[in-house]
Amino acid sequence: MILLDKALNYNEKMIAVAPMMDWTDSHCRVFHRLLAPSARLYSEMVHANAVIHGDRAKLLAMDPVEHPVALQLGGSEPALLAQAARIGAEHGFDEINLNCGCPSDRVQAGRFGACLMREPALVAASVSAMIDAVEVSSRPVPVTVKCRLGVDDDHDWDRFLGFVDTVAAAGCGMFVVHARNAWLKGLSPKENREVPPLRYDWAYRLKRERPQLQVVVNGGIASLPEALGHLAHADGAMLGRAAYHEPYLLHRLDAALRGTPEQPRQALLRALRPYAEAQLAAGVPLRHITRHVLGLFHAQPGGRAFRQVLSEGVHRPGADWSLVERALAATAGTPGLAA
Template identity: 80%
Template sequence: MMDWTDTHCRVFHRLLAPHARLYTEMVHANAVILGDRSRLLAMDPGEHPVALQLGGSEPELLGQAARIGAEHGFDEINLNCGCPSDRVQAGRFGACLMREPALVAESVAAMVARCDVPVTVKCRLGVDDDHEWERFVAFIDTVAQAGCRMFVVHARNAWLQGLSPKENREVPPLRYDWAYRLKLERPQLQVIVNGGIATQEEATAHLAHTDGAMLGRAAYHDPYLLHRLDVAWFGGELRSRGELLRALRPYVESQLESGVYLKHITRHLLGLFAGERGGRAFRQVLSEGAHKPGADWSLVEQALAVTESFAGERADAA
């Protein structure tokens, strides 16, 4: 979710799903320590609960970054052991850490010692040809002994050679049964399943076997799915897309007043009408207009008006 789940995205998703736990983009520990924290750790008070996802493999640096994240108000610090990109591998973090459970455990212990919020791990089932349950559960047990009580399991292997990051999300077969078995055999752990979950029905089915489901790209490309899930799981009234979007107006206008360009916010809104008649027009109006000088909330209303006119045409035809 690099370059996607920034603070503007998370504020929007919080409106859609009041009960969800939101996650930041992965940020390297070095960047947290040495970089522009006002940008990298930007967070609106309305986002909570929100987790900071860290990348890295040096326990001391991860401990420092975890402390900084907790001091900035994040409710959870998550260590990424699942990203398969070449850049991540070159830095010896992400999915390649699945083969270094002792180092992950040392890193988690350092993070736990330096911050007072939960430290969690996002991982794969293994890398390349690692298809042994015993190796996977040994990784989990080693890291759990260091103080991690929640694992987000992307239920497929990561191929470190020969597959692009996109292919790594699609080609290796999903094995949700490993996440289910982990919860069954380690009931004291929180197990969240991730990977390939694209519908409300699929996400809900996982609740019979695990403690929760994490959505990534499906939630970004079809954000209204988050709202449907939140209502289905926690109750409340299903609100229209237009009503939800208009609730974002005070945030958008405050950001514009502080110098943020509209395009940096509206890029996260483009999928709101995914699969709906008028959805393409909604995306087109925002995409073509948000980058122009002086673009403001009126452009969002224009996009909504065009989209809602399609609904009006359906009503007339009926």
Template identity: 80%
Template sequence: MTPVDPRPGDPVPVESPYAASIRLSVAPMMDWTDSHCRVFHRLLAPHARLYTEMVHANAVIHGDRAKLLARDPSEHPVALQLGGSEPALLAEAARIGADHGFDEVNLNCGCPSDRVQAGRFGACLMREPALVADSVAAMIAACDVPVTVKCRLGVDDDHDYGRFLDFVDTVASAGCGMFVVHARNAWLKGLSPKENREIPPLRYDWAYALKRDRPGLTVVVNGGIADAAEATAHLDHVDGAMLGRAAYHDPWLLHRLDVALYGGELSTRADVLRSMRPYVEDQLARGAQLKHISRHLLGLFHGERGGRAFRQVLSEGAHRPGAGWALLEEAISLTALLPAPTAE
């Protein structure tokens, strides 16, 4: 891997009132990072940048926007992630997203699922940098918030750093100043989306090299970040660390990182959860079911006293008719009564 000198005219880093939030973010995760999840994560991490699930541009334009673009005011800063490969449609969806109050629009160039490939978007766009550049340029022209890209290192047997850098350079030339790099290749055939998150080897050094070679770009690293020490270590090399499944399965990690990076005092798990009570009760009054909210809370006491009982109470009770805040208080109470877990 040969370092490349910075080029004149490279895009400047993403600037916004929320620029500092780039240091810590939570990845867009299908079926997980809905608005309920993001409200919970915001209470845990007041300074982090949050992302929606990927939404296809066509769905934004023609679908139920009230559902697809649901967003609580507390979520800021929050980015809308779009999927698609048609510049005009992506531009229209970006405009709609910005008009709905999202602080950033992110283009997905990393998802490897068969459904995404069939639609010619996601990770397969890594092999079409000119199309991605056209899409980004159209999106930038259509909205007044930063347009960013989330990508992989390459596709299948692409193991050439120069090809990855060419992709970034082509897209950056269209005005994209920030790249979230999932530091693995995507295998388009033979691996499931889950396997694509685990089997291709992580190469954080490529993300680090990108920041060295293109210091004018904002570079955020994603993929396999499992603990606070690892997340903070990445910040010695790039502008930000994006957590994925670790933030969902052990959400307290988010709170510890937010305090470590931005200052403040550690709260308690019970206090953070209780601060969510007004939101939960408001949503229930609007017709939401507790199970759709509580599923995001199950990992809050991961590895802690009563954590298993906490999960069990919510899992067994949240789907029942009339389930409300009292169930959460019952679950919280068990975390103080039961003995701490023992090491196996």
């Protein structure tokens, strides 16, 4: 049993699911919303140029149930980011987040992502332009930043604080801090999520020294006690791959913060049925939806059979919700599945 710190007001704390390329699409976010009614959800990163010139119906797809949901933008040109931010706000997103943390080669080549940690003045100019754009839109929303602690072997606290202060002075009031450095050379994006050491104390110190800012901790959070522990020192905790690969963890965290009973996995998945069947009727293949639910029975008896039934059957012609029911039946009567 997890004991909450009674001195904390958990109603004022944020839990969030990180933006993850190829994963946090609209289908994923609908599922996560069913699991965690209070969580802040984030889109995959979309480049500002794509928002302006691309297929917005696809790139900015969103179901009304997803709110509150943020659009994460990539880019480094203030005018383009401002235009994309306005489009995102008017499309219905509740927050526009600027990516200053992704270390991939493709992102570096475009001069955005983590390399922007070295250009605080440019980030500030971008944030200022984005804020101006959303404030004159039909739906003003906050502009936030997701960043690292630094890049490569830069471990200078004052430089990190200077980045935050410069961007905050431009009007950004919330920073999602992935509490490790980004290595721009020599590490893959996957290694960049695992190899550089985590330094949560920097995020905690930022909140202590800049209490007026909203600070959300991200990076390596993989359990309920860890997430709750971060909420004692910061305004929020953002889960990434743990929430995706073990989505019931997200539900448990949401239930703990809201003081509501945990719901059975089967009931949570069946709540997705109306959405799934509406998507099927619109011509969306079932696999686009079920790929996001494969981890629901992670580490549970029957979990392997659940994944196997879905994975093998979803590519067959005519796959529909009955396949999901067969996958659930593979777990039926197995001890330990009531929660």
